Amino acid sequence: MASESLTAQEYIKHHLTNLTLGWHPEEGLTFAHGAEEAAEMGFWALHVDSLFWSVLLGVLFYRYFRGVAEKATAGVPTPAQNFVEWIVDFVNENVRGSFSAKNDMVAPLALTIFAWVFLMNLMDLVPVDLIPWAFGQFMSLFGADTHHVYMRVVPTTDPNITFGMSFVVFFLVLYYSVKMKGVGGFAAELTMHPFGKFGLPANLLLEGINLLSKPLSLSLRLFGNMYAGEMIFILIALMYGHNLVLSLGGGVLQLAWAIFHILIITLQAFIFMVLTIVYLDMAHQTDH
């Protein structure tokens, strides 16, 4: 739904700008009126939309699972319990299959990642313009210019969100590496393989890349997939409102891409979970 007053570039740019709250050098504490202003705010700015949806979905996940967990019985399960148990069992099986050490934190971590990332990705299937448009209309009630009211509803298209999660996983990997192997053991793992102690610089380079690639691969894979998916939805949305053929074609494409995207969002959540389990398993391996 490209509105008349926007060019295609402006439309896309509008969709890719976060609702940013921060301290602008000239205007003080305010919502950014554009990508440039948001960039000028630097590090001490908050993507209110990403964080809002992310936390909202996280709370949704937690409330739903907690509600079931509170009433969980060993007897005949309710449909909700059945559903939750299905997911929990699925996650638990993955953890048992890939994680050989003993750690009670890994399975809940994996469940949180899977459910939460899935829900955040799921926001991609909400029509791209619906929530931003509704939010713009709502804010215009307070006299805001809708062109400067931004709203990105898919948190996983924001690298802050994906990196935030992968960094936590990365810190956990570091923590358990040190805890399981000791500082010396972890250092040895980074420097003594694969070429022995005389190839130390090469070892450090290889193992360092190996280590640092973990959070990068986790977050960038998720971010890249979701960003690209979002972008395609936006591009398809550009087809609407020109003429009948383009609109119908856009509708068909939108449907096809949405159906295909169901696979992607599930797969991305699954991959994030499995890789987290695998990385933590590697951190727990002591026989190196």
Add this chain to the structure above:
Amino acid sequence: MNINITLISQMIAFGVFVAFCMRYVWPPIMKALDERTAKIAEGLAAAERGQHEQEIGRQRALEVMKEAKTNASDIVAQAQKRYNEILDEAKRDAQAEADRIKTAAEAEIELETNRAREELRARVATLAVAAAEKILEKEINADAHKAIVDSFSKQI
């Protein structure tokens, strides 16, 4: 696309959610799952036990039936034997009764015969006298021989 404080906020949110999930979500659900597993295993074991017991019961029933059959044929054989005995006894009794009746009848017949014989003997004497009288009437006067006849009569 800027990396900013959102990153750290998300890390905190993630940590909090993981902690809550680990504390309040995972253990109760796993507990319920494990309990159900135990329950099902128990149920299966009970079913197996029940089947086993049913098998034993079936065997027992077969044994009882076999025993009952043996008993029944024993009883039938016994009844047959008893029947034969009763039959024999009845035959013996009947035979004895018949013998008794026969003996009695024979005795009676003997008696009757003797009586008839006595009667006949008495009649024979009279008849003989009558016949003799007829014969003698023509030849002898009754008065003349009255004394003799009377002496005879007196002898009887």
